[in-house]
Amino acid sequence: MRETIGLIFIIIGSLFYVLSSIGLIRMPDVFNRIQASTKATTLGNFSILLGVGIYEPDLLGRVLLMILFISLKSPIGSSVLTRAAYYSGAYRAENTKTYFIETPAQDEGGEQNEL
C-alpha cells in the first residue's frame, strides 16, 4: 500500500517533467521557456522526492530537507537567468506587452551585443 502511494507520486512527478520539456520546445521565446522549465523544479521535483520519501520512510527526513533547500535555491537560479535575459535585451515573442515604463538596462557597462 505504502509503496503504491509512493510510486503514484513518482509517476505524477515524472509526468510534470514531461510536460515541462514539451513546454520547453513549444514556447516562443527565452522568458516563456524559462517559465516552462521551472515547472519541473517545483511540482515535479517535490512530488518525486515526496514519493521516494513515502516509498522508503527511512529517507523521509533527508527528503524533506532536500525539498526545503530546493525551494530555497531553484527560484534564485531561474530568477537570475530571466533578469540577465531581460537586461541584455533578449528576443521577445511578438505579442509580449509591457505594463510599465521601461528604464534602460542598468547593468554594469557590459557591451551591447548585436545579434
Added chain:
Amino acid sequence: MRKFLSVFLALFVIWVCLTGFNVQELLVGVLVALVLAALISPKTVYSFEGKDIRSLFRFIFQYLPLFFMKLVASNIEMAKIVLSPSLPIQPGFVKIHTNLHSDLSRFILANSITLTPGTITMDVQDSEILIHWVKVKGTEEKEHFEEIAGEFERALGGVFR
C-alpha cells in the same frame, strides 16, 4: 551566546533530519554542531528570538497550505496551456509594489512568485518587483498585484509581524 545557540540549533536539526534517531549518531551530531557553531557563529548576522517560534508555526500552518494550493492549481493551468494546440499565451512584463518591509518576507514573497508557475520574479528594487507573466490578466497594476501577490502578501503580513 544567542547567535551560538541559534547556529547550534539549526545545525543540529539538519543533522537529525539527515541521519535519523540513533544514540550514537545524536552524540556525534552534538559534537559536530558544537564545533561548527563555534567556528561559524561570529560571522552570522541573524539569531532566533522568542517570537520567531510563533512566526515559524504560523508560517508552517498558515502560509504553506496556501502556497501548496496555489502551486498545484497554477501547475495544472500551465499544463493546460502547454498541451493545448493553439498555445494560448499572452506574455507580458508587469511591475507591482509590495507592502512588506523586512528583507526576509520580501525574499519569501519573491521566491513564492517564482515557484508558482506562470510568473517569474525578474528583479526586486526596494518595494518594486518586476515580473514576467505568461498569461497576463487585467491591465491595471492593482489587478496584477491582486492576482499575483495578494493572497501571499496577506498571509505573510500575518506571519512576520
